Amino acid sequence: MYFFGKHRGDVEPVDQKKYLEDSCKPKCVRPLIEYQACVKRVEGDDSGEKHCTGQYFDYWHCIDKAKYGSPLSSFVRLRLQTLGRAEEEPVDQKKYFEDLCKPKCVRAWLEYQGCVKRVEADESGHKHCTGQYFDYWRCVDKCVAPKLFKKLK
Numbered sequence: 001m002y003f004f005g006k007h008r009g010d011v012e013p014v015d016q017k018k019y020l021e022d023s024c025k026p027k028c029v030r031p032l033i034e035y036q037a038c039v040k041r042v043e044g045d046d047s048g049e050k051h052c053t054g055q056y057f058d059y060w061h062c063i064d065k066a067k068y069g070s071p072l073s074s075f076v077r078l079r080l081q082t083l084g085r086a087e088e089e090p091v092d093q094k095k096y097f098e099d100l101c102k103p104k105c106v107r108a109w110l111e112y113q114g115c116v117k118r119v120e121a122d123e124s125g126h127k128h129c130t131g132q133y134f135d136y137w138r139c140v141d142k143c144v145a146p147k148l149f150k151k152l153k
Contacts, residue, residue, distance in 0.1 A: 021063055028062035035059045046117075053106045060103050093151050094144060101143035108136040 025032070038052035102109070115129035 024063050024066035027066045028059060031055065031059040031062045051107075051110050053110070056106055057103065094148055097144040097147045098140055100147075101140050104143055105136055105139035108132070108139045112136045 035052055035055035035058070038055045042050045042052055112129055112132040112135070115132045119127045119129055
């Protein structure tokens with residue numbers, strides 16, 4: 001199969017998602033700076049009460065809005081649909097959907113990370129973060145499942 005006059009086997013694959021995100025970052029400087037400032041304020045807080053979830057979502061919302069509003073993103077989606085056929089190895093859609101869903105589960109992730117920090121000092125080996133770990137993945141799986149099952153035939 002040919003793509004813009006070149007045989008696809010001669011072209012190195014490029015992570016278009018990463019390219020689009022990088023190209024959108026200059027449009028989202030303000031939310032990024034606000035998020036980074038929040039992270040610096042929260043770093044010293046050991047209570048686990050403070051978080052930057054709002055700033056985190058504001059930043060990624062800006063990236064998503066800029067990314068999916070660009071004409072290039074339409075081209076990439078179309079290209080991904082047409083290239084994912086015949087002789088190529090199938091792509092693991094679950095991993096793709098997990099990457100999309102992880103930002104929606106920041107609260108569970110922060111709870112897990114807070115637990116990990118508390119447990120690191122435990123020398124008895126009795127404390128663990130299994131519950132928080134599974135809470136995080138339950139959140140991700142709950143988001144991924146409907147998207148993934150729509151793709152199954």
